[in-house]
Amino acid sequence: MSASLDEVLQAIRTGIPLFLERFQECLRIPSISTAPENQPDMLRMSQWLQAEMRRIGLEHVQAYPTPGQPMVYGDWIHAPGRPTVLVYGHYDVQPADPLDEWVSPPFGAEIRDDYIFARGASDMKGQILAQLAAVEAWLAQGTCPVNLKYLIEGEEEIGSPYLDDFIRDHTDLLECDIVLNCDAMIHSAENPSITYALRGLAYFELEICTAEKDMHSGMFGGAVRNPIHVLTEVLSGMHDASGRITLPGFYDHVPTAEDDERALLAKAPYNDAAFLKTAGAFALYGEEGFTTLERLGVRPSLDVNGIWGGFQGEGAKTVLPARAGAKLSMRLIPGQPLDMVEKQLRAYLEAKVPAGCQWNLTCHSIGPGSVMHWKSPYMQAAADALKKVFGKEPFLRREGASVPVVRLLQERLGVDSVMLGFGQPDDGIHGPNEKQSLPVLYKGMESYACFLYNVGRLKPMSVHD
Template structure:
């Protein structure tokens, strides 16, 4: 059935790659004000590409920040509608000196394409567009498509919630296809069905009105740095469980079926140690590293600042100490509740010799998708037919807030189908996309759309 579309994709590989490179040459760094016009150029490139594919109503829509690209093709009556999501903005390139080649002049080396945004996530966006082109040029698009491409994901998607809330009719669908993601290996595909949420805080402890002489006041005035370190140390118990009151109350337990599915992930504890460069692992007792990083909530210290930290010595008792704390949350946990739990912990344990403040900096909900839905089954089939094996189901330890946003505001799940690899150096120098995997991604997207139509 799909011979013509697959042959078209294979016969146009060189052109597809050239057009991918054109997209990568646009330095769409959303966090830098002097790249604002480049971000818009990337949005216009996508709108032009949608228009060239015959996608109607392809337009660049204004937001208070960077624009959103929307388009739709809804001419397959009785067939599912898929909302295709992606982000066209990229991370800054610092430190530039660590790049082997210009981050915005794509270079092929050893079967990889090196450029900022190659894996995160321009590669998978282009792969889907080329899959759609291959079907349009041969057998026709078998399903209905709507597109939502944003330019602010790398800065927290500040304008996306309002856009979704105010444009629900534009975004009506049965399921979303989120092109953000990775597979485990070039020969082993995977499907992410759960993402953790995030609640990020600053904790500040205040002592004396100013830094004091540690000889005159040490042992007499309670040191805020010491207090903060003791409070942080108490946030985990002997089993490495988080001690904030009520922290685990809304955590869904892992059932036997899901634990068995996660056990199929070939990444072992030894792999985790090698990846992190540590001699031993740590974490909540009773769970594997794979379970802890995807299916259990965690609390981490991201940074501590107090007193004198310059070269040499300065004998001070600091006036204040600050820590940045992130909690990664699983589905059903409420970031607002975590904020209150952290405050309750501080009220219960902070000594009356100091004062303190807890400030929330950012938050996002976690999400879990139905592994047995017809949409997920279509993705499984497409990946198995393309790669000849798998896929492995996995939970991601990171956060993609738009997935929970769509569940809550639009009422449907997302299929996480991207074709990066764990070693692609996303957000780091020398980001790359493995080209053989990218080409398989085009074929997998063709098969996915066909499977949904059956």
């Protein structure tokens, strides 16, 4: 049975009420991978996703166990001579704190105006369900223009600790021509975009200790070191006055953006005022000599994500703490050797932490950045899909965030990815009141359907062939 693209798009529009019902049901499962108390919810989310995949007509759906959360797999391989698309996503979400800053419950999936508010609405349950809705519309017509495989993990938000091993051990299962990575955003509904490069991520925890126990600040203050003072001095010294990171050798392997790429980035419909409004920040900051987009895409960054030490309760307590700590992350440019980053940080700490202080550094996760082939026929298939649905040619951009699976799949399977998702920069992912625009997501469903149609017209081939 054959189906026209117009019939599929009409089926998507007709199916929106059911989609919205399923979307809210999914969002009400608090699948927080980092929290031990939410482990039953992680299992429930995995089971819900498998049931949904079977419901729309995918086959061989199962959860592959790992030492952590299971990998959910499914496929539909009935399009001989057509490309095989591996769809990647994740079903875990970030913690919802601070809870008191949410206008509505973080797992209530409340709809206000044209937005749905919930943790995971944009990152990324909305994206994976929109893609499944597009496939459902195709399969309901009795066909699909491509072969499909799914790899949906449950630990992306904690660094995907078992993903590399799983891909390595299941290369035959995951063999494909192209990866459709739904963990992505567009710039805006008026100006759609496609990401062609991602930064890597390294995440560390640092603790500095100056004594065996907490002390009275009147009896000992001024006579022994305060670990909070030491910690803040060490952290503040990681940047110089020009915004450059001061770890020894940190920029040795950071490639310089070529003039043509800087010109490509400059074409983006971007201005600093809109960026500040989206961020809610009071002023811009960054490495001198680069635009804001360049700082986000072609330059690395280092940020302190959390800091602790001493008395944190109500009122006053004159304590001189024994220890203090911080969590910090680095966004890395493709080409920076991952095995060097921790060595550079340790060399800095060895030089900067004063004698008489003990320190301990833990690396929680580290993943590579990646650059995708933005001139490939698959990337063009995505651009054509966005142009048809949104009515405007998308622009290409580098993304400052990290999706390590893109590089892992390049290395393990020898295939590239197309980043196609429909969150937006002001969705508030990882923060309170995360939201997803429903009109944009509905267009995303149609875009996914058009993308599959366009890919189905290509010859099966890897972009590396």
